Amino acid sequence: MPRDTLTREQIIQTAVEVLDAEGVEGLNMRRLGTRLGSAATAVYWHVKSKDELLVLAADEMWGEIELPDPAAVGWRQAAAVMARNLHAMVLRHPWLVTAMSTHTIYGPGKARHDDHLIGVYEAAGFTGRQVDWALNAVFVFALGQALGEASDAALRRRLRRTGGDEEERMRATAEWVAKVAAQFPRLRARLETPDGDGPDESFEFGLQTVLDGLEARLAGQ
Amino acid sequence: MPRDTLTREQIIQTAVEVLDAEGVEGLNMRRLGTRLGSAATAVYWHVKSKDELLVLAADEMWGEIELPDPAAVGWRQAAAVMARNLHAMVLRHPWLVTAMSTHTIYGPGKARHDDHLIGVYEAAGFTGRQVDWALNAVFVFALGQALGEASDAALRRRLRRTGGDEEERMRATAEWVAKVAAQFPRLRARLETPDGDGPDESFEFGLQTVLDGLEARLAGQ
DNA sequence: GGTCGACTTGCACAAAGTTCAAGCCGTCTC
DNA sequence: GAGACGGCTTGAACTTTGTGCAAGTCGACC
Numbered sequence: 001m002p003r004d005t006l007t008r009e010q011i012i013q014t015a016v017e018v019l020d021a022e023g024v025e026g027l028n029m030r031r032l033g034t035r036l037g038s039a040a041t042a043v044y045w046h047v048k049s050k051d052e053l054l055v056l057a058a059d060e061m062w063g064e065i066e067l068p069d070p071a072a073v074g075w076r077q078a079a080a081v082m083a084r085n086l087h088a089m090v091l092r093h094p095w096l097v098t099a100m101s102t103h104t105i106y107g108p109g110k111a112r113h114d115d116h117l118i119g120v121y122e123a124a125g126f127t128g129r130q131v132d133w134a135l136n137a138v139f140v141f142a143l144g145q146a147l148g149e150a151s152d153a154a155l156r157r158r159l160r161r162t163g164g165d166e167e168e169r170m171r172a173t174a175e176w177v178a179k180v181a182a183q184f185p186r187l188r189a190r191l192e193t194p195d196g197d198g199p200d201e202s203f204e205f206g207l208q209t210v211l212d213g214l215e216a217r218l219a220g221q
Numbered sequence: 222m223p224r225d226t227l228t229r230e231q232i233i234q235t236a237v238e239v240l241d242a243e244g245v246e247g248l249n250m251r252r253l254g255t256r257l258g259s260a261a262t263a264v265y266w267h268v269k270s271k272d273e274l275l276v277l278a279a280d281e282m283w284g285e286i287e288l289p290d291p292a293a294v295g296w297r298q299a300a301a302v303m304a305r306n307l308h309a310m311v312l313r314h315p316w317l318v319t320a321m322s323t324h325t326i327y328g329p330g331k332a333r334h335d336d337h338l339i340g341v342y343e344a345a346g347f348t349g350r351q352v353d354w355a356l357n358a359v360f361v362f363a364l365g366q367a368l369g370e371a372s373d374a375a376l377r378r379r380l381r382r383t384g385g386d387e388e389e390r391m392r393a394t395a396e397w398v399a400k401v402a403a404q405f406p407r408l409r410a411r412l413e414t415p416d417g418d419g420p421d422e423s424f425e426f427g428l429q430t431v432l433d434g435l436e437a438r439l440a441g442q
Numbered sequence: 443g444g445t446c447g448a449c450t451t452g453c454a455c456a457a458a459g460t461t462c463a464a465g466c467c468g469t470c471t472c
Numbered sequence: 473g474a475g476a477c478g479g480c481t482t483g484a485a486c487t488t489t490g491t492g493c494a495a496g497t498c499g500a501c502c
Contacts, residue, residue: 145357151326210427210430213432213433213434216434
């Protein structure tokens with residue numbers, strides 16, 4: 001029987017757990033080692049560096065996204081589902097945006113996702129470069145939306161780590177925002193009317209808007 | 222005459238220079254000190270921490286964005302110009318995406334930009350929450366597009382820092398991408414036809430698509 | 443049973459954020 | 473003009489963290 005030994009997969013999975021909970025800054029090799037029940041440097045036999053580990057972990061996340069069949073549900077529905085899945089996936093792993101901004105995330109996971117995306121937009125009737133442009137429009141929208149919401153998650157993490165009352169500190173931040181906004185007429189007006197709706201409605205509005213725009217392009221062609 | 226002393230503005234400006242050249246990882250207090258001609262720790266009298274400095278620098282960047290008057294050029298043109306300006310600004314300062322993913326960037330600079338955005342979409346005829354949803358759709362699209370392109374800039378920076386032939390390493394990376402892509406039928410097909418067009422065309426296509434979608438929403442109301 | 447190669451360990455070093463006590467230097471008061 | 477004060481700077485030092493390295497451990501195979 002082989003010795004009970006670390007595996008790359010096990011390391012990546014544990015790294016993802018830490019990343020989900022603590023973000024990129026919260027991941028460090030010593031802690032990872034402890035969680036794996038081994039010395040910190042044992043990881044280096046399986047993985048070249050922390051950077052490589054981050055890239056591996058990030059690519060893995062794309063595997064979580066389910067791929068709807070455009071032939072079965074229609075291209076628009078398939079495109080919408082893929083955008084929602086991407087958005088939800090990034091919100092589950094907010095550190096992914098940070099990773100994407102500093103590293104090139106490309107591997108089997110991302111490629112699988114991209115490949116399917118192309119299929120969806122080809123099924124829609126786009127051809128040539130329009131396929132890439134169309135899928136890019138939706139993809140990039142979903143990603144951008146997630147970016148904004150991810151920073152919120154990061155703030156909460158930061159407050160939790162530095163200690164003190166999280167809610168209290170969140171309120172303090174909101175107050176600072178309000179103080180700045182009060183300097184500007186239109187923002188000030190917004191402070192008086194509560195938002196009421198979450199980011200979900202905003203996301204869905206934008207998503208349908210982009211898809212509408214694409215549909216018009218298909219029709220007008 | 223007062224002693225020749227550091228100022229917060231001077232520190233922020235130098236930090237931006239370093240960030241533009243080297244990214245978030247490239248900014249460190251000792252180097253910043255050297256560049257300012259003072260001890261590293263002198264900065265701490267003017268700024269609470271590196272995190273705070275990053276947030277201050279990030280907010281500053283929004284001031285670079287020119288604000289077109291929708292009454293003069295029409296809402297659609299104004300919205301398009303603001304999106305292009307945002308996109309271009311983020312490409313000049315790719316570290317901004319990283320900063321936004323880990324810190325809440327909100328200050329006078331961002332507020333000024335947001336306030337004007339609201340004005341543009343109110344001028345378009347949107348009301349209530351639709352104003353926020355509509356501006357969010359375009360904003361988030363431009364940001365997401367910049368995120369993808371920023372990671373390219375980050376890669377080049379990384380290669381440059383680790384030394385060796387930058388072009389050589391870029392080619393090696395491209396090869397790795399091709400090897401992964403070859404595993405997937407639609408991506409493989411793409412490898413055979415050169416792209417030809419830069420990201421600019423893709424951005425413009427998406428931008429007009431979103432604006433078309435918004436216009437339809439205004440008309441259909 | 444010994445040897446080999448896969449894997450782990452502890453040590454050590456360097457880089458980088460931050461704290462702190464001490465000092466410097468205009469300026470203001472008497 | 474002398475002294476005191478407060479704004480600003482300095483250098484040393486502590487801590488955290490990524491990573492290289494030489495030595496060790498352990499199972500499999502000859």
